[in-house]
Amino acid sequence: MIELGGVSKSYGAVPALDGIDVTFGTGQVCMLLGPSGCGKSTLLKLVNRLLRPDAGTIRVDGRDIGELEPETLRRGMGYAIQGVGLFPHMKVAENIGIVPGILGWPRARIRDRVAELLELVGLPADYAAKYPREMSGGEAQRVGVARALAADPAILLMDEPFGALDPVNRQRLQQEFMGIQRRLRKTVVFVTHDIGEAVRMADKLVLMGKGTILTEGPPLEIAGRAELVAKAFLGSGFVLELLEKYTVLDHRHLLVPAEGCPPGTGRVEARTATLKDALSAMLLAGRDCVEVDLDGVPYRLRFEDLTRAFAGNTL
Amino acid sequence: MATETRRRPWLKEPLLLGLLAFSVFDFPRLAALLSPLIGEGKPSVEWAPLPVLAGQHIGVVLLSSTASFLVAFSLGAASHLYGLKGLQELLLNVGSFGESFPTAAVIALAVPALGYGFEPLLLALFLYGLLPVLMNTIQGLTGLDRDVVQAAEGMGLTRVQRLLRVELPLAAPMILAGVRTAVIINIAAASIGSVVGAGGLGMPIVSGIRTFDPVLILKGTIPIALLALLADSLFRRAERRLDRRVRSATPA
Numbered sequence: 001m002i003e004l005g006g007v008s009k010s011y012g013a014v015p016a017l018d019g020i021d022v023t024f025g026t027g028q029v030c031m032l033l034g035p036s037g038c039g040k041s042t043l044l045k046l047v048n049r050l051l052r053p054d055a056g057t058i059r060v061d062g063r064d065i066g067e068l069e070p071e072t073l074r075r076g077m078g079y080a081i082q083g084v085g086l087f088p089h090m091k092v093a094e095n096i097g098i099v100p101g102i103l104g105w106p107r108a109r110i111r112d113r114v115a116e117l118l119e120l121v122g123l124p125a126d127y128a129a130k131y132p133r134e135m136s137g138g139e140a141q142r143v144g145v146a147r148a149l150a151a152d153p154a155i156l157l158m159d160e161p162f163g164a165l166d167p168v169n170r171q172r173l174q175q176e177f178m179g180i181q182r183r184l185r186k187t188v189v190f191v192t193h194d195i196g197e198a199v200r201m202a203d204k205l206v207l208m209g210k211g212t213i214l215t216e217g218p219p220l221e222i223a224g225r226a227e228l229v230a231k232a233f234l235g236s237g238f239v240l241e242l243l244e245k246y247t248v249l250d251h252r253h254l255l256v257p258a259e260g261c262p263p264g265t266g267r268v269e270a271r272t273a274t275l276k277d278a279l280s281a282m283l284l285a286g287r288d289c290v291e292v293d294l295d296g297v298p299y300r301l302r303f304e305d306l307t308r309a310f311a312g313n314t315l
Numbered sequence: 316m317a318t319e320t321r322r323r324p325w326l327k328e329p330l331l332l333g334l335l336a337f338s339v340f341d342f343p344r345l346a347a348l349l350s351p352l353i354g355e356g357k358p359s360v361e362w363a364p365l366p367v368l369a370g371q372h373i374g375v376v377l378l379s380s381t382a383s384f385l386v387a388f389s390l391g392a393a394s395h396l397y398g399l400k401g402l403q404e405l406l407l408n409v410g411s412f413g414e415s416f417p418t419a420a421v422i423a424l425a426v427p428a429l430g431y432g433f434e435p436l437l438l439a440l441f442l443y444g445l446l447p448v449l450m451n452t453i454q455g456l457t458g459l460d461r462d463v464v465q466a467a468e469g470m471g472l473t474r475v476q477r478l479l480r481v482e483l484p485l486a487a488p489m490i491l492a493g494v495r496t497a498v499i500i501n502i503a504a505a506s507i508g509s510v511v512g513a514g515g516l517g518m519p520i521v522s523g524i525r526t527f528d529p530v531l532i533l534k535g536t537i538p539i540a541l542l543a544l545l546a547d548s549l550f551r552r553a554e555r556r557l558d559r560r561v562r563s564a565t566p567a
Contacts, residue, residue, distance in 0.1 A: 048469055074471030085466030089484045089561045098480070099470050131560075147470075157469070 001026045002047060002155065002187065007056030009042055016042045018211040020056070025204065026154075027185040029178075033198040034208035035233065040191045043208075044157050047189060048074050060155070075099060078148030078156040078186075082163040085144065086132040092118075092143050093128035099151045117146040120180060138169040145177065149184075158190045162197070170194075174201060195234060199241040209233065219245065223310055239310060243276040246309075248292055251275060254305040258298035261291050270294040275309060282306075323552065331545040338537045339369045345537070346530050356530030362518055369538055372515040375508065376501045379437050383444025383497050388490065391452030396478055403453050410446035418443065418504045422511055436508035436515075443504055444497035451493025455486030488558040495550035502543045506535065516542075 002024040009017045017039045024030040032040040045051040046058060049070045058065050065073055086095050096117055097110040105113070114128055121142040132140055141162060148156055162170045174197055181188065192198050198205055199219045206216040214233070215222055223239050231238075248255075248270040255270075266281030270292050273281075278301055281290045288303040338345050342365055346356060394402045418439055425435035459482060467481045483490075506517030516535040523531030 045469075050465065050469055071471045071473050074469060077471075079466065079469035081462060081466055081469070085462040087463060087467070087481055087485075098472070102472065102476065 001061060002189065003059045004043075004046075005057050005059075007043075007046060007053045007058060009039075009046060009051060009053050015211050017046075017053075020211075020213060022206060022213060022216065024187060024189050026187050028203040029181060029188040029190060029201050030204045030206060031198040031202035032189065032191045032206050032208060033193065033195065034214075035193060037210075038208040039211045040193075040208050041159055044159050044189060044191050048077050048079060048157055075103060075151060076153050076155065078150070078153045080144045080148040080156070080158045080161040082160040086140055086147070088132050090131075091128065092123075092130050092132070092135075095132070095143060096128075096147045096150050098147070103151055113150065114146075117149055120149070121146045122176060138165055138173065141165060141169075141173060142176075145173075145180075149180075149186075154187060156186045156188045156190075158188065160191055160193070163192075163194075170197070177201070195238060196241045196244070199238065200245050207233065220310060240276070242310060243279060244274050246275050247271060248273050248275060248278050248301060249294065251309055252294065252299075254309060255292055255294070255299040255301055256305065258291060258300045261289065261300055262287060265289060265291050267291040267293065270299070275306065279303075279306060323555075328545060328548050328552070331541055331548060335538060335541040335545060338541060339365050342534050342537075346534070349533070353529050353533060357526060357528045362522075363514065365516075365519075365534065365538070368514055368516050368518055368535075369542075371513070372502075372505055372517075372539070373542070375433065375436055375440065375505050375513065375515060376498065379440035379505075380444050380494065380498045380501055382437075382441045383501075384448050384494055386441075387445045387448035387493075388452050391449050391456065391490075392478065392483070395453065395456040395482070396474060403457075406449055407446075407453065410449050413442055414446045418507050419510075422507060426511055431512040433508075433513045435511050436505065436513040439507075440501045440504060443500055447496035447500065448490070448493040451496075452486070452490050455489030455493075456482055458489075459485050485561050488554045488561065491550065491554050491557060495547060495554070498546050498550065499543050502539060502546060506539060 004020050004022050007017060007020040008015070020043065032043060034040050042051060046053050047060075047065075049065060052066075060073070060076075087098070090098070093111070093114045096114045100110045100113060115125055118125055118127055123139060123142055123146075127135070127139070127143075132143070135143070141164075144161060148158070162173050165173065178201060190201065202219050204216065205219045205222055207214045207222070219242060222234075223242055248268060252270065264285055265287045266285040268278050268281050268290055271294075273292075278290050278292070282288060282303055290301050292299040292301050346353070390406060391403075394406065421439040421442060422435050425438050429435045429438065463481065463485070464477070467477045472480065505515050506520055508515045509517035509521045516539050518535065519531045520535035523529065523534070
């Protein structure tokens with residue numbers, strides 16, 4: 001768990017963060033969302049001591065990070081940034097293996113770890129011998145994630161790691177990262193200015209503006225109570241992004257027995273289809289309901305029930 | 316994306332080396348070949364055979380450049396390691412000031428202290444070689460991609476580990492370019508050494524100027540020019556090689 005208490009930071013006379021109190025829970029993905037210059041990257045850099053706060057304390061698992069050696073602290077935190085930051089003069093295997101190497105792992109163990117991580121991020125094993133310049137942006141970004149995970153840190157700090165990618169690659173990497181996260185359960189602090197990315201990935205969403213936290217909480221909860229300032233940034237499409245976050249299975253309490261489906265109704269798979277897919281199927285078929293297949297049992301999702309999905313935070 | 320540039324064939328360097336050897340070991344024949352252009356030389360006294368002069372020339376350049384590199388590189392790397400921006404500015408200012416001093420003046424001032432011969436020349440060339448190496452070392456290290464440097468810091472590399480494993484390898488082509496400049500300057504500047512008795516390829520040039528003998532001037536000038544071209548070409552080849560290794564990942 002990472003706790004910030006009363007943290008302020010300014011660059012010269014320009015305030016970047018003003019009295020921040022926030023907690024990032026163990027095993028959770030916390031998304032820091034806000035416009036450029038709101039202080040979200042500054043906040044991230046305070047956590048691994050690339051910057052020192054002017055006031056306030058930062059604790060990691062109860063320990064004040066000011067008392068730790070910065071290098072020790074950082075080696076316990078994976079760090080992935082936009083523009084990748086891969087070392088161009090090192091092969092992929094050397095890039096991934098650099099922190100384990102510093103930590104004194106034996107060569108064989110590093111080699112095994114590199115192979116394991118390449119598989120985890122979905123790259124062929126022979127990529128270990130490639131140089132960063134020989135890869136596409138998406139592949140390099142995958143290596144960036146693998147490098148952050150290399151020494152199996154409990155905490156991952158990610159500063160717009162997918163920021164330079166095209167929308168298709170970006171969404172694919174988000175999904176893959178969430179798949180990895182479901183298995184590894186790291187404490188993730190993730191900076192982004194992409195509302196969709198923030199909503200889809202967040203266990204906890206922290207919305208920032210001009211050095212302060214506007215609102216925080218699970219995305220669904222924020223959707224219900226978003227303050228005016230927050231609404232101004234999130235926009236009215238915010239709830240539509242939420243449709244993409246949840247599968248039909250997540251909202252199975254909305255399902256009703258399948259009887260009475262008119263012919264020509266669309267059909268989705270409960271485990272894989274998101275609420276957005278379900279809504280799309282309704283729109284495409286021109287019906288106000290969709291057939292849902294939940295492990296072979298047919299159900300029906302009606303539009304009127306879907307409208308209740310987020311009302312009063314029913315999840 | 317894979318952009319492995321084509322290796323350049325070894326053509327230019329052997330050619331230059333051959334010409335250099337020809338001009339040093341068999342200058343009379345070269346002069347005969349060039350006589351329609353430069354006319355006949357006057358009979359002159361030979362102080363030392365041309366190969367010996369060339370050896371002295373190369374020797375003093377190697378020695379002074381190595382010394383300049385060691386000192387300037389250490390100063391540049393150390394000032395970067397300890398984040399001494401003020402010192403870096405001071406070093407660069409002192410360096411440019413030193414560079415604006417004419418070589419002849421440095422040598423003249425050094426003679427009373429060090430006497431005639433090899434030493435004042437070595438001192439002058441050493442001083443001249445400092446600035447290019449220092450400047451490129453400092454600029455090479457401070458001008459690195461911020462993302463890469465910050466990634467290294469954020470991953471928990473210590474200051475020294477960052478310097479040795481990330482910053483120096485990435486700045487290497489730039490630093491090498493500084494060494495190239497220093498060497499080229501010194502190859503030309505070493506000619507002045509002949510006036511203080513340090514020998515070198517400046518000997519025939521100075522004699523040629525005194526006796527109005529263009530052939531004698533070319534006897535020193537041609538090998539010096541070829542030597543400079545050869546050194547330049549070899550250094551550039553090494554720089555390209557290093558540069559290929561450090562070229563950045565994403566075509567931003």
